[in-house]
Amino acid sequence: MSPHIIASLISGNSPAAVAESPSATCLISMPVLLLVGIGLFTFIVAYQLILYPFYFSPLRTLPGPPLGPNLLIGRFGDILNGEAGIPQREWVKKYGKRIRVVGPIGIQRVIFSSAEALQRILNTNWISNPRPAFMREILGLVTGYGLLTVTGDRHKQMRKAMNPAFSIPNLTAQTDMYYKAIDGLIAILDCRVKKTQDGSSVEVMYEWMSKVTLDIICLTGLGYETDSLHIPHNELAEAYEELISLQTGRNLARFIAILSIPGISTFFSSEFAWRHRNFLAKLPLLAQTAILLDAMHRIKAVSASILREKMKEAEYLENNEDTAAKKDIMSLLVRARRADQKAKGPGGGVLGFAPYAMSDTEMTDQVLTFLGAGHETTASGLAWTLWLLAKDPISQQRLREEIIPHTTMSDTDDLRKIGLGYRELKDLVWLDCVVQESLRLYPPVPMTFRQAASTDYVDGVLIPKGTLYYIPIRVVNTLKDIWGEDAEEFNPSRWLSEKHTSSTPPTLTFLAGPHACIGKTMAIIEMKAVIAALVANFEFSPSYEGQEAIPTAAVTMKPADGMPLRVRKV
Numbered sequence: 154m155s156p157h158i159i160a161s162l163i164s165g166n167s168p169a170a171v172a173e174s175p176s177a178t179c180l181i182s183m184p185v186l187l188l189v190g191i192g193l194f195t196f197i198v199a200y201q202l203i204l205y206p207f208y209f210s211p212l213r214t215l216p217g218p219p220l221g222p223n224l225l226i227g228r229f230g231d232i233l234n235g236e237a238g239i240p241q242r243e244w245v246k247k248y249g250k251r252i253r254v255v256g257p258i259g260i261q262r263v264i265f266s267s268a269e270a271l272q273r274i275l276n277t278n279w280i281s282n283p284r285p286a287f288m289r290e291i292l293g294l295v296t297g298y299g300l301l302t303v304t305g306d307r308h309k310q311m312r313k314a315m316n317p318a319f320s321i322p323n324l325t326a327q328t329d330m331y332y333k334a335i336d337g338l339i340a341i342l343d344c345r346v347k348k349t350q351d352g353s354s355v356e357v358m359y360e361w362m363s364k365v366t367l368d369i370i371c372l373t374g375l376g377y378e379t380d381s382l383h384i385p386h387n388e389l390a391e392a393y394e395e396l397i398s399l400q401t402g403r404n405l406a407r408f409i410a411i412l413s414i415p416g417i418s419t420f421f422s423s424e425f426a427w428r429h430r431n432f433l434a435k436l437p438l439l440a441q442t443a444i445l446l447d448a449m450h451r452i453k454a455v456s457a458s459i460l461r462e463k464m465k466e467a468e469y470l471e472n473n474e475d476t477a478a479k480k481d482i483m484s485l486l487v488r489a490r491r492a493d494q495k496a497k498g499p500g501g502g503v504l505g506f507a508p509y510a511m512s513d514t515e516m517t518d519q520v521l522t523f524l525g526a527g528h529e530t531t532a533s534g535l536a537w538t539l540w541l542l543a544k545d546p547i548s549q550q551r552l553r554e555e556i557i558p559h560t561t562m563s564d565t566d567d568l569r570k571i572g573l574g575y576r577e578l579k580d581l582v583w584l585d586c587v588v589q590e591s592l593r594l595y596p597p598v599p600m601t602f603r604q605a606a607s608t609d610y611v612d613g614v615l616i617p618k619g620t621l622y623y624i625p626i627r628v629v630n631t632l633k634d635i636w637g638e639d640a641e642e643f644n645p646s647r648w649l650s651e652k653h654t655s656s657t658p659p660t661l662t663f664l665a666g667p668h669a670c671i672g673k674t675m676a677i678i679e680m681k682a683v684i685a686a687l688v689a690n691f692e693f694s695p696s697y698e699g700q701e702a703i704p705t706a707a708v709t710m711k712p713a714d715g716m717p718l719r720v721r722k723v
């Protein structure tokens with residue numbers, strides 16, 4: 154129906170008369186168009202928020218929590234205000250292992266927690282269930298567009314190129330590199346404890362863990378000395394501190410909303426955006442983005458310079474046949490790339506196709522990925538382990554008794570040095586039980602997402618293309634039918650039983666399938682080395698009566714209060 158006819162119906166004039174009077178057409182048709190627009194908008198909103206999820210979606214028959222008091226945000230409020238993974242755990246307990254949750258603006262998430270369903274999503278059909286775009290955009294901005302953001306064939310190639318650098322022989326060769334930072338931390342804590350009158354000091358343990366893990370990952374991953382334990386103003390340490398301070402659930406929700414604007418992540422990655430960050434900071438909602446851009450710019454500059462150094466070094470080693478080659482992961486990758494290029498010749502891969510070799514940009518992105526993926530996760534894992542030991546003095550003492558025979562007392566100070574290698578750390582049974590149990594109960598990455606790229610049947614449920622899967626890492630790690638009635642309690646002894654000493658631990662802490670954490674073994678060995686040295690020298694207890702842990706999660710699950718603990722020399 155043309156606007157003239159609508160206008161004539163309203164005004165009572167003939168359509169022709171209305172058509173001849175442009176001002177009348179304009180006056181009358183505008184409110185009508187406005188009404189039609191409002192009607193259409195209301196319909197779209199109602200369809201998205203209510204009609205589709207509750208009357209048309211094939212997922213509507215799945216059990217799950219009711220929509221909640223606020224139509225616009227769905228159950229998102231519970232997730233934002235609750236402890237990481239806990240609202241989901243309660244829903245799984247109440248509604249079962251296949252549930253649907255309606256989140257903000259009617260977006261549906263499906264939570265599967267059976268082994269079969271997760272196997273299908275993460276392993277068998279991993280290519281059709283990639284990380285969703287919003288997640289790749291966020292990870293790309295803070296950890297570079299490396300292994301964490303690619304999928305399919307590109308991921309397969311990149312992972313194949315990187316796997317050798319994470320092999321057991323390489324990790325074994327690296328273990329002694331941990332101890333410079335670990336010994337530094339022990340000496341600092343000792344000094345702080347000695348300064349107090351009662352021989353005990355309250356230390357914000359997450360901060361110390363963040364520093365020691367940054368120093369270790371920089372040295373083992375990049376061959377770069379940060380020494381953030383002694384030099385708090387180290388440029389990399391400062392930039393990461395800023396990034397970590399941005400990690401709150403609310404900021405994450407804000408970033409997801411902003412990054413859903415098409416093209417915005419390319420803009421944020423540009424030099425132009427960084428140069429105009431002060432202007433961006435003044436715009437509503439973008440203040441945090443400006444801080445993020447600035448921190449990432451500084452981290453990228455350091456990463457690029459590290460890579461340049463590595464390339465020079467690799468060239469020098471080739472020409473001088475030096476045997477003292479560096480053992481850090483980045484040096485190994487750079488040397489492997491040169492060897493590969495040399496063997497196949499320029500453009501001379503199989504059947505004339507260019508062989509796969511990471512570009513310089515991809516290599517810089519891997520530097521960022523190691524720093525982003527390997528630093529905070531391990532720091533969180535360590536802080537939670539110390540917390541659990543502080544609450545369980547018997548397990549803590551048992552651990553000390555296991556470790557002390559493997560230590561030596563230093564001649565210069567009264568500190569115990571451990572210096573244990575890969576194999577010895579792996580063989581300490583109670584240490585293994587404690588670390589595995591802590592990673593089960595407080596997984597540093599409590600959940601992740603996948604998105605169905607095509608329609609599929611999972612666990613008998615028709616999953617439409619585009620459906621978001623919430624991968625419930627913390628929920629699966631504490632399922633009572635797998636772990637027993639004490640599934641939500643800290644009980645390291647459970648790892649002594651035969652059932653749990655099989656080579657495949659049934660936790661999802663490092664995920665499963667082709668995207669499972671490449672740094673798993675490295676992280677576990679590093680955690681063991683740090684915990685062993687700390688517990689051999691110090692006793693940890695809660696810093697005040699009635700202290701509770703407050704896990705907060707954006708990407709990693711950290712203690713909201715930084716985990717203050719009382720530290721006393723043993």
Ligand code: HEM
Nearest residue numbers: 300526527530531534597598601663664668670671672676
């Ligand atoms: C306790 C410490 C750690 C935990 C709990 C952890 C956990 C995880 C999880 C859950 C994922 C899968 C994320 C997803 O697909 O959505 C992952 C992937 C990854 N992690 Fe870790 N991680 C830890 C330490 C490390 C370390 C030390 C490194 C490297 C130096 C590292 C490098 C990576 C990389 C590169 C990926 C992407 C793997 C791929 O997609 O192929 N992580 N990690």
